[in-house]
Amino acid sequence: MKDPVHILVVDDEPDIRELLTVFLERMGYAVDVASSGRQAIESIGRRVYDVIITDLDLGDLSGMEVLAHLRRQQATSEVIMISGYGTVEHVSEAFSLGVSAYIQKPITFAEVDARMKEALAKRRFAASVDQVLKSASGADAELAKHLEQVFQLYDLGRRLIATLDYQPVIDTVLSSLVSIFQCECACIFLVENGRADLHVYSALPMSEADLGAVRADALAFWQKLRREEIAEAQVKTFHKSRPSGDPPSGPVAQTMRVPLSAQEKVIGVLSVCNPALTAHTLEYLPYIVGDLAALALDNASQHRHTRMLALTDGLTGLLNHRAFLDRLHQEFDRSRRYNSILSLIMLDIDDFKAVNDTYGHLQGDIVLEGVARILRNSSRESDVLGRYGGEEFVALLPETNSSQALLKAERIRKEIASHPFQLNHSAVEVTVSLGVATWPNPDMQVPEDLIKQADLALYKSKSFGKNRASLAE
Template sequence: MNKDRMSTVETAICDSFRSDPTRLNPPSSVCISGRPEFHHQALWRHLEKAGHAVYRFTEDLALLDAVGACSPSAIVYEIPAGRERAVQFLNQLAKLNHDACVILVGPEIGAESVAHCLRSGAFDYLTVPVSSARFMTSLHDGLVNRHTFRVVRNLSQELAQSNERLAEERNALTHWNRTLLALNHLTQVLTASLDSETIVRSLFTGLATLVPLDIIGLACAEPHRIMTWSRSSAWTCQEMQVREWLLRHFPEDAKPRTSSRQPLDLVGAEALSREDCAPLSSFPAVGDDRHTMTIPLPISPDRQGVLYLERREGTFTDAEFKMLSTVGTSLAMALRNASTHQMIQELALRDSMTGLLNRRALEDVLAREFKGGFRYRSSACLLLVDLDYFKAINDQLGHLAGDQVLRGTAALMRRAVRDIDVVGRYGGEEFGIVLPHTDLDCALVLAERLRREIESQEFEADQGIVRITASIGIAHIPAVTIRSVSEWIAAADSALYGAKASGRNRVVVHVPDQAVLVEGATVMLAAP
């Protein structure tokens, strides 16, 4: 019997009882347990004629089975003598978690025994003989009480469910607040730095605490860089596969687009699909089953990046997708700011005409190399290169032609040196080249090759082909006569002066005067 029907049945009892105490409308189900003669009382037949369901039992076990199966509205239980059997039955009945109204019928057993039965779960105890009016009054009151109990129980269940939902919502809200705080902290950390390496480290650390991730990949163009992170060393192999995959599929000329769970359709690249991920056979492809996510990073109009995220267990939810897209926006902004800052730094350190380091930046490099050479006794050489008769080019062909020669010479020197070497414009037509970890013999070979290349180079100017030569001075450290950066520069400049004095278009190595050499050696010996 469903809840609404039971409520209707029991609510209607009061009205029906006022008109006829022997009638209960709508019908109820009543289980009768007792001796055979107890079953044949006229009251039960009257209830049956009125449409009520009356079930008769002589054994407690059968009655208990019926209670568990059909949940009757009321149970009328006859007690032959004493309370022991009634209490035993009530204890067994309590284990069924029922809500039937239990009315005990029996001989006089005393107030204490009646009270014990009521405490054990009975609603009423009727002493035989029982009149129909007395029984119907008890049944009516019991069903009203049952109805009230069920209403309270249902309300309690609804309250418990509401409290459970509120607890779940509170926990979800608490988790979401923590997530938002972590997201806010991560975006602040990303945008607070102007160093791309620091930004990437903060990204990998922050994302791993923000959402469950197994692998993170970041690809950037100009310069083309691939960086990856994995949750533990157990993921190293998969991390390398993701790195290789990004290297294959991320082009340097990719153009920005909006975030999507779909394969990233980059200009100049194939769409990323399961077939493209052959080496990643144990992982879903990008955009597949919501286990991976690619977030394009529009770092600048001509610079594209991609943030790749992957998890083995679980899929990305819509909330996580929106949150990670926000991280992507902050990351793109942070990388753009870092790129702009680096560009400004580069502009401040470079000569606007040739693109080489300016004098200040070159002297900073000299200071760094001198400090390392002095501390670790490592070799380094400084070349000062001066273009011979450059003033004549400016005077005869004009400054535009001179500028073209300077730019051409700068490009030639950049091509001639190693990646670790540093080339700068020292001033006018004079250039400086710092050669770290280079002994004097190697520096001399490079200087002589550079001199020959400048001599044989045909520089194009608006007025025609221009040819020029160069004089080069070399100073080497460590040297007992060179105790500061200024002395290092002065030594190279002295060698350059010697090259020009010897007829130009030649390489001269600095050789200290004997008196200076002796003085320097004395200072070095006296040093602690």
């Protein structure tokens, strides 16, 4: 009789655990459950699991911490991560740690079933690869090494196909390079629209001097390829390293460089620092990795551009109405789950119709762009900004109480009122009215109630003479 597939479900929400358990058991899997990160780690210590399905936030520990522990204990287990509020950074970190799939809540059984089949197919393939390598190693060490590199390339390609998000693609390529070449660090130097970014991933922590050496080397190779001068100070550097208590690595003594080309255009440089090259290393291996990376990055870039067009307002660059509502629902659910504060500012340009009638709609667009710019410059990275419609804007402020939100609204109002807009060679003063609402509030049961209360406060500002900010009652 064939051994059952063992699954570990980790989630701090009882309903999610029960639903997944019932569904997976009906599919014929043997299921264990854990309600916290520590329980999950205890379960991992007792049994080897084929697949682990874990939430991102487990209360006591994060799903990332459980995943990092798992990789130290059971490197072959496949992991499916689920989350209700995952960001690109979360997705990126998850894929860099070898997650098979990332599912956004609310989950569906069809998606869980599909991701389970993919994870088990990968596990079966990995077992077959291991068997082939063991058989080959006894007969021919060189053949075994070449087969291992081919399978590593296959795994890299499979992981790159699994995501179209830009940062996870970069992290997947770099972590795979460090593994394939057993090197101290790997980096990708990218230039897009005049912006230069250097992404570095190292097996051990790196000193600032070594990061500077890697940056200078990548920049010099790029300039040799493109004859394009870029000052080193203009290169934005992002560095990650494997979790380790070890000291920084030694100086970078040797660098292998490969140009990244997509659609007959060089888009960057891929570098491997101090690679462990041997006589068994396939001579074309770095170039295959470079081609895979360039293709994946180009696809991710196009996907990012298309997604941006779908989610943002074309004039102001802020989230459009639909995208803002999606984020509002996510933030409202998170605030309700963790009992945290969430405020919303609704802003309306006073007498905007008169601006359009007097100066024309093109000049009105200048006002809309200017108000959006001031709103953006007045906000934190965690704030969610959108153009709600016409001359109305919204700002969602996590972890911000009503007093703080009202102060912020007042600062925005003053900044706009003191900023004359140049319309048809005339300096035109523009004012705005704002309404502020904050959750938790007994009158708010759904996310739309937050908008409704902010809108009522905005109406109060209009009623009292405009050019003011009011708080919902």
